[in-house]
Amino acid sequence: MQLKWKSGEPLAWPRGKVVCVGRNYAEHAKELGNAVPERPLLFMKPASAIVPADDAFTLDESRGPVHYECELAVVIGKPLTKASEAEAKDAIAGYGLALDLTLRELQSELKQKGHPWELAKAFDGSCVVTELVGTEGFDDLGAIHYQFYQNDELRQDGHSSQMITPILSLLALISQTFTLEPGDLVLTGTPKGVGVLNKGDKLRLVLEDKLDTHTQVC
DSSP: OOOBBTTSOBOSSOOOOEEEEESOBHHHHHHTTOOOOSSOEEEEEOGGGEEEOSSEEOOOOTTSOOEEOEEEEEEEOSOBSSOOHHHHHHHEEEEEEEEEOBOHHHHHHHHHTTOOSHHHHSSTTOEEEOOBBOSTTOOOTTOOEEEEEETTEEEEEEEGGGBSSOHHHHHHHHHTTSOBOTTOEEEOOOOSOOEEOOTTOEEEEEETTTEEEEEEEO
């Protein structure tokens, strides 16, 4: 599966890794009873976690309930290593929305034991991604608005101004440790309102007036 632009054209590069930012919205950290971290909390999903938010996607509930976390996704178009914020901005190729799917019960168990989260966060199909749009019209990265609906009910209402660490600071910080390459995605954190997905759910992901994606869980 290739990531695609809204035009239907595939990205010019292979899909890459997904770098995720945990607890980047204070209200989300509070709703799960988590402390707000002093520095961005980073984890990764492999490219094999990515599935497109086409007409429908498959939900595997064999390991327990699957929770959604809607996030603004940034797609990287140029290599970034130990980058400045200016270099980070120049490397952004576009934006989309993604569902960071989480096995919440397993994640809680792993956290209690002090173990890594990958089993609960990085499984196949755990990153559902919309089509992507270019950077045109995103002049103020601190004023990006997006929404997630489940069965016509608004569940998450996100705004980049609510991020604890803003987009360019995140990209620059990530690049100090992990080289970001063309085709990589950075998921910038989720606002409050996370919850459980169910088979048959009809979902809608809206990124301002740029994207309006409808998909169904099967």
